[in-house]
Amino acid sequence: MSAGPLLETRGIGKTFGSVLALREVSMSVAAGQVVCVLGDNGAGKSTLIKILAGVHRHDAGAYLVDGEEVRLTSPRDALDRGIATVYQDLAMIPLMSVWRNFFLGSEPRKGLAFDVARARRVAREELRAMGIDIRDVDQPVGTLSGGERQSVAIARAVYFGARVLILDEPTSALGVKQAGVVLRYLARARDRGLGVVFITHNPHHAYPVGDRFLLLNRGTAVGEYGKDDITAQELTALMAGGAELEELAHELRRE
């Protein structure tokens, strides 16, 4: 494996009809690195990662995997190249059990059959190995908490040999404690040598785990920083459009 980036985009762009969702965005992620993509709602974060994940095709710029230009044809194509994605809204199927979700799309076979016994056992073992405490792998995913669900999705991606893990706002719907749980598994995946692309609009979640920070606004990159170039306060200020936030603070102050 080369020491270069696992994933790279060069001036990538995407339009939906007349909507310019993404324009001239360049980024890269290497093994063992966490790249955070930050931006407000509608900034184009989901569009960017859907291109990386093979859901959308870019219509400008270049997308490189292992240094070679690619055009992914489907999420399956991305998965086959070791690019796994955990989506903010469509990570899991609530009415299906944990182990069925865990192996969905990559079911182990035994002759013609789905090797159910093995799927159950492996799911239990893998979750435990990631330190995820699930009481019963037979319970429907809908009965898990949001943080647990995201964690299961991360464990699944790691198990299936993902080299790059893309997470779309995994912490945005979570409380402080649950978000911490997810960030911990994210760090564990990084420690196992995965490249991680972490999308969020919360700088407090991004800063502790991120190595690089890409800021998007209205579909374009408005800055890219290494951890040494920027402090948590600066990142927060940039995110919120510092001046605006100060104004708001002023406005909300008690008379």
Place this chain on the structure above:
Amino acid sequence: MTVAADERIAHVGTARRLLIRPELGAVVGLVVVFVFFAAQSPVFRSPAGIANWLDPAATLGIMAVAVALLMIGGEFDLSAGVLTGTSGLILVTLATRFGFNVWLAMLAGLVVALAVGFANGLIVTRTRLPSFIVTLGTFLMLQGVNLGVTKAITGTVQVSGLRRAEGFEGASALLAGTVAVGGTSFRVAILWWILVTAVATWVLVRSKAGNWIFAVGGNEQAARAVGVPAARTKIALFMTTAFAAWLVGSILALRYTSVQANIGIGQEFIYIIAAVIGGCLLTGGYGSAVGAAIGAVIFGMADKGIVFLGWDADWFTFFLGAMLLLATLANRLVRRYAEQVRH
């Protein structure tokens, strides 16, 4: 959406989880309905009586099981009932008017049925229109074709005379015959129904395809995102329903040796109702093949039981409505249980 709420809800009792088995409501219904009729009618509980009510359960059950798979996969097929008619009409027409061997005529019926199922699936997956609308269209078109073609060929609204066709004996024995068990003769269709239910159950819970069926019905986008071929899965499900329609259409054609051009109309809802009584959610992603088979038995029992008790057959539809309401209420509890803990 506080952390405390998360944690409280996560501790769900095992008993409660067992209670949401999809078949549970159907099993309770089965026992209640059986006891109700058996207590009042000795004929109902005799072997001959059982053979009698298992027969309608079997033909309905084959369809209900296939429709259940489709509903778990998140789709409906309103053309399934009329398609039993189309398959039967093709079989009898080709065998009696065009000199086809019965087996060959059945094969032709199968090809047409699978083509209709494929078309349903293709249109639904390509256009993303609700299958309710797409198959309603197919339903009306097939209804027109069944009547129009039958009238054009025979000048009447039925085709008959299958008994004289070549190959009838063998095909009839296989699909429309009877088997004697302890002196009582049971319709062989009952065996086909059991076989269909067993295969469907195996596919659902023990095969890769089963995992995909639950997934595309539960959340199609999420399924596709992890590499499940959602469109192929759905098309296969529509073709499975079409296959079942062909099987049932052939069974009935061979049994009565004639087919009415309007047969099967209105049955499509009975299949769906049986599947819902068996625990299928109308919203997809949940249900069971065994449940649908049990739903069909409840129908068979009520259908014949009402006659055994000497009641007016009109009471059957009252019963049908009551069962449907009860089943849907039970399903809603399941749904609420699943939703209560996701946010």
